[in-house]
Amino acid sequence: MIYNIAIAGATGAVGKELIRLLALRDFPVRQLTLLGTERSAGRQITTRFGDIQVQAFSEERLEGQDYVFFATNGDHSKQYAPIAVSKGAVVIDNSSAFRLDDDVPLVVPEVNPEALKGHQGIIANPNCSTIQMVAALNPIHQYSPIKRIVVSTYQAVSGAGEAAIAELNEQTRKILDDQPFEVKNFTKQIAFNVIPHIDVFLDNGYTKEEMKMVGETLKILSDPNIKISANCVRVPVIRAHSEAINIETEDYVGEQKARELLDDCKEIRVIDQRENAGYPTPIDASESMYTYVGRIREDISCDNGLALWVVADQLWKGAALNAIQIAEHLIKAK
Amino acid sequence: MIYNIAIAGATGAVGKELIRLLALRDFPVRQLTLLGTERSAGRQITTRFGDIQVQAFSEERLEGQDYVFFATNGDHSKQYAPIAVSKGAVVIDNSSAFRLDDDVPLVVPEVNPEALKGHQGIIANPNCSTIQMVAALNPIHQYSPIKRIVVSTYQAVSGAGEAAIAELNEQTRKILDDQPFEVKNFTKQIAFNVIPHIDVFLDNGYTKEEMKMVGETLKILSDPNIKISANCVRVPVIRAHSEAINIETEDYVGEQKARELLDDCKEIRVIDQRENAGYPTPIDASESMYTYVGRIREDISCDNGLALWVVADQLWKGAALNAIQIAEHLIKAK
Secondary structure, three states, rough: OOOEEEOOOOOOHHHHHHHHHHHHOOOOOEEEEEEEEOOOOOOOOEEOOOOOOOOOOOHHOOOOEEEEEEOOHHHHHHHHHHHHOOOOOOOEOOOOOOOOOOOOOOOOOOOOOOHHHOOEEEEEEEOOHHHHHHHHHHHHHOOOOOEEEEEEEEEOOOOOOOHHHHHHHHHHHHHHHHOOOOOOOOOOOOOOOOOOOOOOOOOOOOOOOHHHHHHHHHOOOOOOOOEEEEEEOEOOOOEEEEEEEEEEEEOOOHHHHHHHHHOOOOOEEEOOOOOOOOOHHHHOOOOOOOOOEEEEEEEEOOOOEEEEEEEOOOHHHHHHHHHHHHHHHHHHHH | OOEEEEOOOOHHHHHHHHHHHHHHHOOOOEEEEEOOOOOOOOOOEEEEEEEEEEEEEOOHHHOOOOOEEEEHHHHHHHHHHHHHHOOOEEEEEEEEEEEOOOOOOOOOOOOOOHHHHHOOOEEEEEEOOHHHHHHHHHHHHHHHOOOEEEEEEEOHHHHHHEEEEHHHHHHHHHHOOOOOOOOOOOOOOOOOOOOOOOOOOOOOOEEHHHEEEEEHHHHOOOOOOOOOEEOEEOOOOOEEEEEEEEEEEEEOOOHHHHHHHHOOOEEHHHEOOOOOOOOHHHHOOOOOEEEEEEEEEEEEOOOOOOEEEEEEEEEEHHHHHHHHHHHHHHHHHO
């Protein structure tokens, strides 16, 4: 079987990676339709599936599609994903629009593939920071339930889109050249700085990004009892998010067992030598399909605690790759 | 009263800041002696106290000093600080050599000034990451004892010395220009990357930097019962360390009370509006004498928990400024 695939938001940071990954993973594509804004319409994109002209997004162009990947904003998904479903497509949505809806599966295929069963046309792709965290924690959670998670993130600028990458590069060069520079996509200078603020502030003082990591993790791990606190911070890294994670489990796991459990996961690469360079960093994870884990050690501040360091390409595993893996899973399960 | 002051390691990252801060704080200097390696000897440095020639460090040059600031490595301090004391000087040592010695006070003046009483000539300046953490946590700890701390750091490269700053700048420029670059002072590329490793690895899987934050905090807060776990990470920031901190206290404090307690500290600046730019970042704290706190909120993952974000210039409050404040305190207490 081969399929008609459409990508909404094909010229954005995630859209571009979807195009690359469909090719890299030999996805069974019959026809690839690239949809974008009026402004990007007409642009020609060279792909493994031919040279394709970007078309302006419209309801009509959702006709005849088997799978539509939405890599647009939440409002757009909210409006058009149900229309794509009504026209017979399965939608895999990268926005936060449907993630916490009871009748929409929120899926990391190696963690909760069973959630895909009986879906009603829309499947939500979790937030990037959530995906790599649950991918790394699930093997441990299955062995002994996690009771509490404290996580601090080191998030790459590409999570804020293409313009944010350009801004980091431009600001950096201007600072090195001692030239004045502009702040546009962030609230403060991002070059040679870190910013403890991603997405809007909520009433409890956490940001929406931080609370996504809470709500989505509970849903994906199907466990409403896990206590989670997140500190989400933007760092001047182009690509791949890192997370320092401290967990407490019901029973004692220990670092040796944790390392074994993680090593047994084919989607995870453990890099954990206690020596120079014996741990993953963003540059190691960039354009890799794996979730990397290192710095695994027993948390000396609590009973049954573990500390670890998780790195993954948030445009791939944290977005485009996970979306494609969802589609692959649906196809395999047919 | 005015004093003879010597700085050992005067041409290093911390030594330079000591010279600037002695001037900025109108420290009562009679004569300033700048000591360095053989290599830097002879170099002329312009200071508020005149143009001073750097001299090669030797025991003789410790003669006649009232206060000697050591901004050299631990081995050097270990060997020469006792000699400086035997010649009648008070030593304020920035290395880790004496920090955990029972008969050496480890001091952050606004936190544990009482520890200075009865010192035996050497006073240890804590590690940079520790200073800003205890400075921010002590007001809360005095109100309700802290039981547990989980901290993840975002540490600037200048903590690794002058050469590390040059390496970040050089690597960054080469990457922007698509040129090959070298890795010298770090274990991996630091430009556009983060590295979860500072100082050597210990048997329990933590790094020495992480365990310094444990041992030093217990000593400064005089409370052996606090449980602490740290994740120390180098980020491509020139100056000022940031820390995402989650604490649990004996009794309920609440974010409003925590904010008041911190606001009442004259060495702390609270920047905590829940809106764009309403929090401190490294560029805000660079070359500032304050410890900045923001993102204060109740930790939703535990009882009596608080989460906060602490930023300070680690070359100033985390090193040179704290050392000078120790000397100022000793002078005032005379």
